[in-house]
Amino acid sequence: MPVFKLCMKIIRKHLPSMMIYVVIFLGIAILITTASTRSSSAGEFTQTKTNIAFFSGENTPLVQGLKKELSKTCNFVELPDETEKLQDALFFRSVSYIIRIPKGFTESFLNGGSATIGKTIVPDSVSARYTDLAVSQYLNIARLYVKNLNGISQEKLVNDVENDFSTDTPVELQASAQTASQNDFAVYYFNYLAYTLSAVLILGIAAIMLVFNNLDLKRRNYCSPLSAGSMNVQFILANFVFAMACWIIMVGACFVLNPDALSRPNTLWMVLNSLVLTLCLSGMSYLIGSLMKSRNAISAVCNVVTLGPCFISGVFVPQEFLNGTVLKIASFTPTYWYVKANNQIADLTSFSYGVLSPTLFCMMVELGFAAAFLAIALAVGKNRKRES
Amino acid sequence: MFSHIFITRLKCLLRDRQLVFWTLLFPILLGVFFNMAFSNLNKEETFQAFPIAVVQSDAYQKDTAFRTVLESVSKGSGRIFDLTVAENRQAADKLLAENKIKGYITVGDEIGMTVKNSGLYENILKAFLDSYRHTASSVSTIIKTDPAAVGRGLLNDLGAQKDFTREVPISSAKPDNILNYFYALLAMTCMYGGFWGLKEITDIQANLSPRAARVNVAPVHKLKAFLSGFCAALLIQSAEILVLLAFLMFGLHIDFGTKTVYVVLTALAGGLAGLSLGAFISALIRGGEGIKVAVLLAVSMTGSFLSGMMYGDIKYIIQQHVPILSYLNPVNLLTDAFYSLYYYDTFGRYALNMGLLGVSTFIFCAGTYFIIRRQKYASL
Structure with missing residues (x-):
């Protein structure tokens, strides 16, 4: 599989710039873990000081x-x-x-x-x-x-x-409140994951695309004895493997840092949600890759496309702190729906279809974005093929 | 000759669209994102009357004293609560579960409350109920000690709550901690100007680029060529900083305080510091452009992080625990200078920041000069 191998080679070459994002992400995740262990007083009303x-x-x-x-x-x-x-x-x-x-x-x-x-x-x-x-x-x-x-x-x-002053008002805590705070770490982690994942996927996939879109290389490839179909399959497979590897590494890190998260259904739903986001971001990266012409432009576009949605969709600043207009603008990005779904999942205590349906709707919207990105990318690709 | 090189360099630099993006458009975009994301954070910190419920019951109806107090703090502009009366406990539970109220009060043998979280608002509700409880306890102690107190107007005193505090503002400016993000952003942009300085060195050191090799063959004194180029870079850098500053001030309405002239001068000085930092790094580090850019990025991004651009409290933490680091970090010196201008009524700390920034700019310039002077190449 020469095409597949080449893709992996390109990824390996760009590994350092991607690792920066992953290392920073893991660093922050570890910080959150150590910070969140002290607030383990769930189930009891605490006097705020x-x-x-x-x-x-x-x-x-x-x-x-x-x-x-x-x-x-x-x-x-x-x-x-x-x-x-x-x-x-x-x-x-x-x-x-x-x-x-x-x-x-x-x-x-x-x-x-x-x-x-x-x-x-x-x-x-x-x-x-x-x-x-x-x-x-x-x-x-x-x-x-x-x-x-x-x-x-x-x-x-x-x-x-x-x-x-020696007596206090008795305080009861409503039962459903207890699981929510247990999911604090997972929500932070998975929300922030959106930033790292989009940066890494764009850098990686766009780097591969850039090589294959080079006109001279493309012409050379077309005269190779490899069929176009096989080439495309290998190419898509390579991108898919790369995206899945990123997803598995980052989701896996969550369970290493916080093993008991594995036992909660909330976390598993977040994992599913992040998988949906990975598909969507791969589509977006594919689109960006097919539009880019120079390597230098990639890091500029990557920064804008990752930082922007993350700021306005509630990755860096929680959604409840953002104002309505900003959130409306944000709803045109998949990140918004991803974060929204995560926040909903964190509050869930039961998992019947009725309770889950708003979350499933968010995931459907993410998939819709994925389809839209792919469709545009394919249209762009076709157009370019005609030109060349 | 100066003007010739100056204009050529100006064209040369401006044609590098990628650099223009990173040094101007990117900070503006970040400013917009900051503004969108942080605009509501202060509102969140501001106290607003919050919704609570009280569960309807015979005990509540009979307890006129409590009802009066509760109703009195739930009306008017200075109110604490937006009060609703819930039919029964189930109804109140439902309101709480749907996040329509922060908590509800139950009046039975004693007054209790039910909440979902232990946040500040929930604690304010508790403080209110506690205060009612404590007052009731004190009244009974007083009556037990001296029953005649009732006749002397004890109950009237109950209603007359007095404020024993008076606000003493510590500064003429509001302690708005969101501002620090924008100050750090402006400081980061000054340091990003280092990319221009970096390019100037790449284009004057003959072993770094073909263009520099060509410039070196020309019968112009190297220092003269470099200074002309440096001035061109400084002009672009200053213009960009001013554009960003104007955008922050007038576009996003970021409050820089009243000492505008000083703010502009500080920004320009910061631009020069950034430029010289970039030139110094580029001259100091041997290796490809990639490594130089990486080092400059690492220095400016770490500096920005430590001065609170990603997480505001870091600046204070560093200042408290490792003060030396906050004086060595040029991004922090600049951020702190903007902060001092906005927040302090005195100039002491501002002067210290600018002095240190001046010293580091001098070191960067002198360092660059001694590294690049008299370099000759026998063969390239």
Whole structure:
């Protein structure tokens, strides 16, 4: 099979540039795995803690009491009290709230004065609102004591407030929520897979196509004793083998990194979805390959065609964070449907036809794209043949 | 002679459409993608009243105190919740399962809540219910200690929640962390200008390209030829940077702060730094063009990554843990300069960044000069 062998040779030659994508992908996947192991508290409601910086000009029992209660909802981040350092921390959300208790606050508070606590926040943010609630809750209850029990000592006040705060609202977690968080890793992994897979497939398949589309080589090939049919079969087989190899390597890595993903049906559906995407991307790469005339243009086109859809379809930034217009534009790319299907699969707890049908619809759309890409590529190929 | 070489080089460089793509169109496209993908991220961080439900029951109807508080925080512009009353628990469960609400409240012997996740909004709901619970507990403690407190207006005090905090802004600019992506993108584009510098060296070192071999035979001082070419590259690079900057500012409405003149100067200085970096790498590394391009790409992409172009928090992490790296990385120096101009009210850090960038530009230029000067070829 000389044609097949040649294709493999071309792929081998371009392996380094493809490996860059694969290595970066695996690196990120490993990072996600190590990061996601710590959030293994599925099935239980967890108190979210926001990061805050706490500076106090005095150290009274009241301030200590406030700090103690805040520690239930906040992590205290140690920061040097320098403007630029604090600005940096706020900008990069290392803290979302900086509390500064002025000297004399406690005295003023106990005497019904108007001293206030300084806060520096990310304006209008959810986390600032959350911390606001905690601070105001503590101080308002403390004020209730101060106003209504004349001459209450500071120690007794802090003690009583702590007592009030010792019980919590009971929280139930809805049952179906539990599997969703187990699939977090798989969703990240498979969504990001779309980027790497498209980059590698375009680089590989377009590189093969470029060689075969060279007019001189084509003419030479036509006078070889190999029939055109056999040549085409070998050529398609080579592309297919390459695409499948990419798919198997990358999906396989998922199970190496996270072996228990194999046991969940959700992951298996994602694997199927990625196979559909592989077919679709192969079609797209084939089309790009048949349009390209120079090797240098391939990396430019490859970058635009892979980065663009990934940004707007929810690979790098989750779909729920994208605005409606962007998603509408994105729905003209197969990546959008792939990511959408993955997100749906992650939320599934049962796998009847009825529940799966929206996901299957997404996969059908991906296949539709594949067919469209192939049809255009064949039309282009035919046109070019006539020209040459 | 200068103008002759200058114009020829200008034509020569501009005809390299691939380079024009990478140094101008690609950053513009990335900017558009960034803008599309990140435009909503800040909205996501902004607090908005969120939907919850309360399950209808006799206990809820009887508990007027709780009902009043719940209704009071669910109306008006400063509201926390968009409240719906669910007929029964099944109805509330259904709303929750369909993601129509973040959680629901049940009033029975005690007040409880049911949610699906443990996110910030769910925690705000819990903080609200906790605060009701804690207040109730404090009222009973107060009455137990001093029953007369009710007569002195304890219940009135309950309604009068006071805000004990006052906002102290730390900067005149908003801490909008999306901006850093665009600053890093602009810094990356400056470094991509290195491709022009790389090409200048390839076209002046006789062992690297036939064109350079031809230029070397001409009776022109090599430094003069190189400087003319370098100026042509600098002109193109500066024009491209300004186009990108204008596109970011006026096309995508990226906020660069109020010190626009400094921003433009910084961008131009960054362009020069990038150009000289490319020339230096090209002069330093012996080998084919492929290797030079790969090294330049590796330097600029690693630099961009470390200054937060792919993942914003990296810049801060590096600054916290390996500060030396953030001062050695030219992409970060530039990103940080734009950031300082936008965010700080002082010029200290900006000056430090620009000083270090100036030093590295000088090193790149001097290095290039000493490598390429006086190279003669007996035979090629």
